[in-house]
Amino acid sequence: GAVVSQHPSRVICKSGTSVKIECRSLDFQATTMFWYRQFPKKSLMLMATSNEGSKATYEQGVEKDKFLINHASLTLSTLTVTSAHPEDSSFYICSASKTGGYNEQFFGPGTRLTVL
């Protein structure tokens, strides 16, 4: 199988602080990782596609300066929510694909962010 981990699983922070979420592929190399956000009872919304060694591709409406993505290696991508506000509270999920994204994606367990 393919395992993707996320850290932390849950974070509570004060408004205005920055939060970094790590996504790791544990037993495979992932040239492409995806970051999603999910609000309660809503579908996953793709935020950005992260490619190792290059800039992330952001979806329309997602602020790249607000959600910083770094994909420094084939097994690690990070998402930093800068100057978090209560409206950023959500479930953030990453996924990774072995073959560039056109086949099965393996999801991390998610990070629940609560901004007070």
Next chain:
Amino acid sequence: RKEVEQDPGPFNVPEGATVAFNCTYSNSASQSFFWYRQDCRKEPKLLMSVYSSGNEDGRFTAQLNRASQYISLLIRDSKLSDSATYLCVVKGTGGFKTIFGAGTRLFVKA
């Protein structure tokens, strides 16, 4: 029109029942299709891929109709553990992103 549409449900069925979910997609260039399952407050997990000829995995059967741009999932002999949200996922090529349906909620009751 949404790119991927699903009936949100919820579907409330007794144990042992057969239940079917439908999903329509708008982009005729879509190449890959999947059904994922998501439990409450958990990440999605792949249930099965959907192949052009249709495919079956135990109690689960997936069908694809490219002409109608329609995907279905049939669950036979429902179990309590089948209670979850089922997500229809559509992908393309050439930069076409992954699109998730909003999900169909299923509750299987004893």
